[in-house]
Amino acid sequence: MSLSHQQKVYIPKEARTNQYITAEIKVTDELLNQYPDYHSCYQTLSRIIFNLAEQHDLRNVHVITNDKLPVVRYHTEAYCFQTAEQILFFYNPAYHEAQNLFTADNYRARKLRIVFLATGDEIRSNSANFHTRVQEFLNELMPKLPIKDLKVKIRDHQHLSYDLFAKSKGNKETYGYKLRAIAPRYKARKCELPENVSSLTYVTVSLPLSRKLKQGLLPESATDFSPLYQHLEDNFLKAAANKQLTRLAMIANGLTPLVRNSKFEKLDSKAEVQMIGFDPNATEQQVIRRWDADNLVEAAHFTIVAGAKDCDDAGYGRFMNNVEAALKSFAAEIGLDPEREDLVTRFHQHISYQL
Template identity: 70%
Template sequence: MSQQKVYIPLATRTSQYIMAEILMTDALLSHYASYENCYREISKLVFQLAEKEDLHNIHVIANDKLPVVRFHTEAYCFQTAEQILFFYNPAYHEAQNLFFQPDYKARKLRLLFLATGKEIRANAANFHSRVNAVLNGVLDNLPEQELRVKVRDHQHMAYDLFARAKGEKKTYGYKLRDIYQRYKSRKCKLPEDHSSLAYVTVSLPLSRRLKQSVLEEEHTEDFSPLYQFLEDKFRSAAAGKQLHRIAMVANGLMPLVRNSKFEKVESTAEAQMIGFDPAATDTQFVSHWDGRNLVESVHFLLVAGKEDYTEPGYGRYMNQVEAALKDFAEAIGLDPERRELVLRFHQHISYKR
């Protein structure tokens, strides 16, 4: 098998969503009778234009909450104080929603487009082009021009690292090309001035067996030995495969990865922001855990650097990541036939328009 490709299970779940953030100005709001009227009128315009482009899962967010998108066999969403979590299956689920509070002045209006269909990755460039057509129509029809807009394209692939051990033999080879180059070859031109990031996340539930194998006392209030054990094994496995940008988060917060060269990294009450500079050559390790608190799951992250992308894609890098995670799993005693370790490969690109 070619090391330029990574061979992953046919059952891999793929998803894509694009978020356009429009900065809400007093000048724009002045054209409407109320905040609610503004949000309803713009969302109506968005939904009409999206329908023309055959885009069928659209959400307009006017409460400054951050959208988080996940695969699920059932479609539903729920809100926390800071986030809106969307669960959906791209093959089946459609929706049109507006999220707002009538008297709340949103800092940004977020237009969220979820890709639908069955060939998500193959059709990613086409989806991006259709979303841009909607954005062009929205911006052309707003009563104020020269509005500041940022576009973020997120693509995910998720699969069980131990699928083969469970009898799943069928795989497909991916080169995992850079989004900019992949879109360019599909006649979808993105601005040269953009920020991109590729990384892997893995969430490890802290099983009773794992806790008992490390912690000497069953009812201890100090979980530092457990976290230190996992951190040491993870760092060792990553170093063994020359992976130099990694993080471990075990503080109950959801990790969100950002390119620290282009974006301000600030954590919140619900999200642990983690900044990495893909262009920096030094080793970058970030750790967030508190030995006094036991969490349900520990999140591990591996971020690709500039040197990790070799034409034709991230295939070689992903083979290194898989090998490192298998070494890590073996070091902490995970049984591949009984346990599931879901690996999520993320590719992001963002730009201003």
């Protein structure tokens, strides 16, 4: 196989792209003391944010003051659901626009989080322009706040999601992506980033635990589900090892996995979220397993994280081709039917820095 071919990954043309950026501002006593109460603080700041967002042509912007975690997914219709710890945004970047304040009565937020959802067409190719507009927005916003020298944490999330079995279902058309790291992509488009940027790239797959999977491995009325989980774990680790993929996680405890760089992030799991941390620069194998033999969950989540050597200027093509090969081998071993079942694969790129 030629080097140029190895550096590309051929992804179904109907693959979905998402981008969203969060700006996190710590809520201090000094900031709150500028207002009569929490409600006045959040309402006043959100009005400033929404008015300024319109001036910068940022059309889907949300302010979160209840400390819930934003989760963003593509959907043909716009929905927003709140759980105890998360806010789930479903939307189509091509035509959905919105402004919302998410707050709670008499609640003191630890941070004020602004969520910018990318809109328009060609999300990936326009990602640097979107990031630049958010930077310009924040540079104009900060002097308008009543307290100076507030710190802002920026997180830029980009997803590329598709069914690994699209071709088996007759969707033959593919597009050759030469996937590149965010920093060089942005630099080529005149979007400046600071030097101390933390970055992480990974792939996630959620596997519904179907009746067929459970019936093949568990006796009727089973209360010990370890044979199912151990079977999935063993086959996942085996398939990954065959492609020299060493930063891995299997989460099957009912929690939503949240991937972070363990070198820079404090990892605190909550009631709904399982924090999992990886150091992409570490050379030793990193495997995280979180499942409970007494608890049968609806889905198992698998994560494969790229190492520093996978993120050079040549792109992520070789990494993604190895990931796809490993996932297809895993799927075959556990008996998934490519023509009838989906295996949605999400390629994530994430950067964060202090503004």
